[in-house]
Amino acid sequence: MDYSLLAGGKRLRPIMVLAAAEAVTDNEDISARAVNFACAVEMIHTYSLIHDDLPAMDNDDYRRGRLTNHKMFGDAMAILAGDGLLTHAFHVATQAAKNGVPAERVLAVVEELSMYAGLPGMVGGQVDDMLGEQGVTSLEQLVHIHVHKTSDLIACSLRAGGHAAEADYKQLTAFGLFGRNVGLAFQIQDDILDLTGTEEKLGKPVKSDERQEKVTYPFLLGLDESRKRVAELTKEANEALLQAGLKTPDRLIEIADYLLNRDH
Amino acid sequence: MDYSLLAGGKRLRPIMVLAAAEAVTDNEDISARAVNFACAVEMIHTYSLIHDDLPAMDNDDYRRGRLTNHKMFGDAMAILAGDGLLTHAFHVATQAAKNGVPAERVLAVVEELSMYAGLPGMVGGQVDDMLGEQGVTSLEQLVHIHVHKTSDLIACSLRAGGHAAEADYKQLTAFGLFGRNVGLAFQIQDDILDLTGTEEKLGKPVKSDERQEKVTYPFLLGLDESRKRVAELTKEANEALLQAGLKTPDRLIEIADYLLNRDH
Numbered sequence: 160m161d162y163s164l165l166a167g168g169k170r171l172r173p174i175m176v177l178a179a180a181e182a183v184t185d186n187e188d189i190s191a192r193a194v195n196f197a198c199a200v201e202m203i204h205t206y207s208l209i210h211d212d213l214p215a216m217d218n219d220d221y222r223r224g225r226l227t228n229h230k231m232f233g234d235a236m237a238i239l240a241g242d243g244l245l246t247h248a249f250h251v252a253t254q255a256a257k258n259g260v261p262a263e264r265v266l267a268v269v270e271e272l273s274m275y276a277g278l279p280g281m282v283g284g285q286v287d288d289m290l291g292e293q294g295v296t297s298l299e300q301l302v303h304i305h306v307h308k309t310s311d312l313i314a315c316s317l318r319a320g321g322h323a324a325e326a327d328y329k330q331l332t333a334f335g336l337f338g339r340n341v342g343l344a345f346q347i348q349d350d351i352l353d354l355t356g357t358e359e360k361l362g363k364p365v366k367s368d369e370r371q372e373k374v375t376y377p378f379l380l381g382l383d384e385s386r387k388r389v390a391e392l393t394k395e396a397n398e399a400l401l402q403a404g405l406k407t408p409d410r411l412i413e414i415a416d417y418l419l420n421r422d423h
Numbered sequence: 424m425d426y427s428l429l430a431g432g433k434r435l436r437p438i439m440v441l442a443a444a445e446a447v448t449d450n451e452d453i454s455a456r457a458v459n460f461a462c463a464v465e466m467i468h469t470y471s472l473i474h475d476d477l478p479a480m481d482n483d484d485y486r487r488g489r490l491t492n493h494k495m496f497g498d499a500m501a502i503l504a505g506d507g508l509l510t511h512a513f514h515v516a517t518q519a520a521k522n523g524v525p526a527e528r529v530l531a532v533v534e535e536l537s538m539y540a541g542l543p544g545m546v547g548g549q550v551d552d553m554l555g556e557q558g559v560t561s562l563e564q565l566v567h568i569h570v571h572k573t574s575d576l577i578a579c580s581l582r583a584g585g586h587a588a589e590a591d592y593k594q595l596t597a598f599g600l601f602g603r604n605v606g607l608a609f610q611i612q613d614d615i616l617d618l619t620g621t622e623e624k625l626g627k628p629v630k631s632d633e634r635q636e637k638v639t640y641p642f643l644l645g646l647d648e649s650r651k652r653v654a655e656l657t658k659e660a661n662e663a664l665l666q667a668g669l670k671t672p673d674r675l676i677e678i679a680d681y682l683l684n685r686d687h
Contacts, residue, residue: 160542206506210502210503210506213499213502215497215498215499215502216499216502233479234479235477235479235480235553236550236553238474238477238479238480238502239474239546239549239550239553241506242470242474242505242506242509242546243541243542243546243547243550245506245509245510246509246537246540246541246542246546247537247541247542249513249533249536249537250534250537250538250541253530253533253534253537254534256530262526262527262530263526265530266517266520266526266529266530266533269513269517269530269533270514270517270518272513273510273511273513273514273517274514276510277507277510277511277514278424278507278510278511282503282506282507282510283507285503286500286503286507289499289500289503
């Protein structure tokens, strides 16, 4: 569990939790209140990477610049490390109640985590991805898979930060939309980088999508149109945020800009 | 997820949830309040069976009289079905708040589920079991593994039923003890039945422990001493229950007696 959780990575999801909470309120304690949810989403993200990397799934040997969990510890321990991280994520989330988050808000976050990470979300997205590997032909199908595989947990992270700061309905909805778009832009950018990046910067072999004959955005739309899509999605995401009556949406918008321009 | 969840089985854990709730109060609505937790623990139990049966783990072909999940749907789908059930268990548990269970009690159940099912509980027990397969030599080690692999979720089920009925601290503690002992007795009985039962009654091949050279209670203690252990543990469990000031502990005691005398 530690090996994969502490392997680095962008920490995008926990940053989203904290940035969303800080966008709602300038209360100085807000990070301490939101930090449990930040840890929970990173644990869920890490569990999903460990299981996705297994030989039965994507069969990847490297992740974040080092051997994948099952390459280090064997398939059984990797399955259990994922199970342990997923379960522990819910534990860590409940502890927010001891850091000043009202019980109803903590319950709302647990409920949302279990949906966005579960069959209606990430798990369903991964199932569709596995089943569709031979047959994805339309942009619509690809968007559907990525909304669930990637966007859902990002949207959930933002909403969790919102709940920690007791955001209102309008703000939570804007966080959901922002997360959906940024998550999709992030995934398209990932596909682009797999084609155009270097192994040194990415910490994993490039052009793996091509080798595995995966249907990606650049494959369906071409590189230029894919890049345009990233810019449009980011613009829409920022607009949703600016109309939600947030105190300080700046940092979230910075993150979206960073995702648009990253090279790893 | 449906294939394994609806495959039958004894439904011991959900029955424990409902029986514990009914032991605390004679409120007629109590089953409706406790039923979410009953579903949650069965989902967690089923996920653990699906993952334990995988080729990377115990590599079992049959479960509850039919092909195991990965034999039907492949390893990837079995991993995802387990992930989906584990995640959905937490979702179902949160919905108890909509059936009249106070938010603090629902949170307590989510917190306990995440511990008893996680690294300090079932996942840790399975890890120790896998790591110990070559080297378990003492009864102490075997008890440690089974307390976590089996007892923890049973204890958690009883405590969840208790929380649904707003049990007091003393009652929750008695449920925990009862669950620990009954779970251990249940596991010893499983080992005994693997040696003495028939494939027809068990719905799975017998003597699989011997074939896999597993260290079991009958292996360490002999059949007679193992049977005596089951009786002692059940007696202790019943005594703990009778001293907790419960309204109607009868059904729980009936369940313990059933476990002691079952042949499948």
